[in-house]
Amino acid sequence: MAHHQHAAGARRISVLGAGAWGTAVAMALAARHDVLLWGRNSAAMHEMAAARDNLHYLPGHPFPPGLTIGADFDAALAHGSDLLIAACPVAGLRPLLEQLKGRAIPKLVWLCKGFEYGTGLLPHQIMREVLGDSVPGGALSGPSFAQEVARGLPCALTIASSSAELRDCVVAAMHGGNVRVYSSADLVGVEVGGAVKNVLAIATGVADGLGLGLNARAALITRGLAEITRLGTALGGQVETFMGLTGMGDLILTCTGDLSRNRRVGLGLAQGKALDTIVNELGHVAEGVPCAKAVRDLAARLGVDMPITNAVAGVLFDGDQPQAMVAKLLARDPRGEASLPI
Numbered sequence: 001m002a003h004h005q006h007a008a009g010a011r012r013i014s015v016l017g018a019g020a021w022g023t024a025v026a027m028a029l030a031a032r033h034d035v036l037l038w039g040r041n042s043a044a045m046h047e048m049a050a051a052r053d054n055l056h057y058l059p060g061h062p063f064p065p066g067l068t069i070g071a072d073f074d075a076a077l078a079h080g081s082d083l084l085i086a087a088c089p090v091a092g093l094r095p096l097l098e099q100l101k102g103r104a105i106p107k108l109v110w111l112c113k114g115f116e117y118g119t120g121l122l123p124h125q126i127m128r129e130v131l132g133d134s135v136p137g138g139a140l141s142g143p144s145f146a147q148e149v150a151r152g153l154p155c156a157l158t159i160a161s162s163s164a165e166l167r168d169c170v171v172a173a174m175h176g177g178n179v180r181v182y183s184s185a186d187l188v189g190v191e192v193g194g195a196v197k198n199v200l201a202i203a204t205g206v207a208d209g210l211g212l213g214l215n216a217r218a219a220l221i222t223r224g225l226a227e228i229t230r231l232g233t234a235l236g237g238q239v240e241t242f243m244g245l246t247g248m249g250d251l252i253l254t255c256t257g258d259l260s261r262n263r264r265v266g267l268g269l270a271q272g273k274a275l276d277t278i279v280n281e282l283g284h285v286a287e288g289v290p291c292a293k294a295v296r297d298l299a300a301r302l303g304v305d306m307p308i309t310n311a312v313a314g315v316l317f318d319g320d321q322p323q324a325m326v327a328k329l330l331a332r333d334p335r336g337e338a339s340l341p342i
């Protein structure tokens with residue numbers, strides 16, 4: 001437990017999920033608010049509370065004094081009387097929300113990026129299925145490596161929600177110091193950008209791992225943005241959103257930054273490593289893996305052309321060789337660059 005006096009305006013916030021990103025977000029908020037970080041593994045949470053450091057998921061970043069660590073779910077809900085933040089991977093969102101069913105929830109923000117495997121749903125659609133429309137909810141996304149946020153380095157995020165009250169609450173709670181928080185009402189656009197960029201980071205990792213050069217990398221990122229935009233607009237997102245932080249911004253970060261777990265999956269594939277080995281070595285979620293399949297299926301259903309995503313899914317799930325992935329992309333028929341839909 002940590003006891004710390006906060007200034008007026010401090011909110012009571014619980015972060016549910018104690019991986020790398022939940023921990024970094026909880027640390028950033030704890031400078032100004034009463035924050036409790038909850039994790040489902042009680043032994044790991046006790047270790048974290050004793051070490052004041054998330055030794056497993058985010059080692060080397062000592063917790064600020066205002067951060068309380070807990071493993072009791074009811075206590076975490078009671079603590080987060082102003083805001084709850086779901087900080088698990090997409091695969092954990094439905095089970096986590098099921099635990100919240102029938103409970104008093106002030107406002108709920110989720111940090112996960114992806115489409116749900118099996119259903120092809122975005123996080124806000126999962127939320128609606130499980131909890132209905134009564135809880136104000138929103139997605140916090142944008143280019144943000146946990147390690148950099150934990151170090152207090154500058155970063156810009158976007159909170160997307162149809163609820164202006166929720167957007168204002170998150171901006172008031174998080175904006176300031178080295179964190180800028182923009183707001184958007186385009187929940188679909190923000191969630192699609194965050195989901196698909198992970199698949200494209202795997203593609204860029206493959207290309208870089210094969211030594212294909214900076215020209216190829218720039219081409220993949222740019223045509224990747226076209227894929228994000230095609231799928232996102234087909235689902236109702238706005239074109240401008242894909243040019244912003246949660247689209248182009250996060251795409252650039254994840255495709256080029258070696259801190260990206262998804263990029264590292266691509267680098268590993270290019271070295272000829274098996275997917276299971278790469279994922280085990282990572283020790284963290286790589287959302288682009290399940291998402292590649294979800295996006296391939298969804299795009300096929302919607303008739304949206306997503307050649308890079310399909311090529312990545314071929315390597316991940318159909319045994320295609322990384323070199324073949326690149327050859328397949330290069331062999332496509334020529335087309336107009338900006339023909340609509342792009």
Ligand SMILES: NC(=O)c1ccc[n+]([C@@H]2O[C@H](COP(=O)([O-])OP(=O)(O)OC[C@H]3O[C@@H](n4cnc5c(N)ncnc54)[C@H](O)[C@@H]3O)[C@@H](O)[C@H]2O)c1
Nearest residue numbers: 017018019020021022088089092111112113145146284285
């Ligand atoms: N790490 C980053 O830099 C970063 C930045 C922005 C967004 N994200 C996104 O945030 C999400 C979480 O990423 P991460 O980096 O924290 O992953 P991680 O692999 O570091 O940790 C995942 C955590 O989620 C927990 N978890 C899984 N299922 C759960 C459930 N049902 N209930 C409660 N906890 C559960 C695990 O125990 C683990 O603590 C992902 O969707 C990721 O794309 C990550």
Ligand SMILES: O=P(O)(O)OC[C@H](O)CO
Nearest residue numbers: 142143144145260261262
């Ligand atoms: O490490 P990655 O690839 O999961 O990316 C982390 C964040 O989504 C970057 O914004």
